[in-house]
Amino acid sequence: MLHKNDDNNARASASMTSTELAREALPQKLKRKIKRSLGPWGIFIEGFLRNPVMVGSIVPSSRFTINRMLKPVDWANCKLFVEYGPGVGTFCQPVLDRLPRDGMLIVIDTNPLFIEYLRKNISDSRFKAVLGSAADVEEIVKAHGFEKADYVLSGLPFSTLPEGVGPAIAAATHRVIRKGGAFLVYQFTPRARDFMARHFKRIDNGMEAINVPPCFLYWGWKDEDEG
Missing domain, CATH: 3.40.50.150 (Vaccinia Virus protein VP39)
Structure with missing residues (x-):
């Protein structure tokens, strides 16, 4: 059975996890936004950076x-x-x-x-x-x-x-x-x-x-x- 403090800790942990996930997702969202704004150029540049050879x-x-x-x-x-x-x-x-x-x-x-x-x-x-x-x-x-x-x-x-x-x-x-x-x-x-x-x-x-x-x-x- 969870005590009140345990429940609060669990909520805090879940809150931290959500925040961390949001921080992780932010760069990916930013990348997608930049790629969309650049159109084909964004795809081309990404392809070049991935495999310039x-x-x-x-x-x-x-x-x-x-x-x-x-x-x-x-x-x-x-x-x-x-x-x-x-x-x-x-x-x-x-x-x-x-x-x-x-x-x-x-x-x-x-x-x-x-x-x-x-x-x-x-x-x-x-x-x-x-x-x-x-x-x-x-x-x-x-x-x-x-x-x-x-x-x-x-x-x-x-x-x-x-x-x-x-x-x-x-x-x-x-x-x-x-x-x-x-x-x-x-x-x-x-x-x-x-x-x-x-x-x-x-x-x-x-x-x-x-x-x-x-x-x-x-x-x-x-x-x-x-x-």
């Missing part, structure tokens, strides 16, 4: 970079477009705006935060967001009913990826792209070209200054006469 920049690509990167694509003959490291979807809507009605856009990211955000915010039936590694692109493409991809876009930071991952992604990408297709890469260092050159004989180069930071642009073509 897999995210090329803390700032999404500019519209100038997007337009230049996508300009060489033959959209009339594009049935499958693949993107590595989509982040919060900076390229997704521009790609979907250009993609034929019977086409598909598959984006691949190892960050569940980005994949969850994209699945919630892009309702286009042509869009598929996959949680996984770009090195597994062949299996992912086949799982969605395709043998080859027409184009693959990547903003992954090849120079900072774990050892062996960059070469594996470049090799798998070359295998999965159809003849006549291309590997589209935007990077902040020119090292990405070295990974591409091992597989793509013809690489067009560019640079976009109106971007933070300015970036190198590459289009690696898989020509029709390749073996």
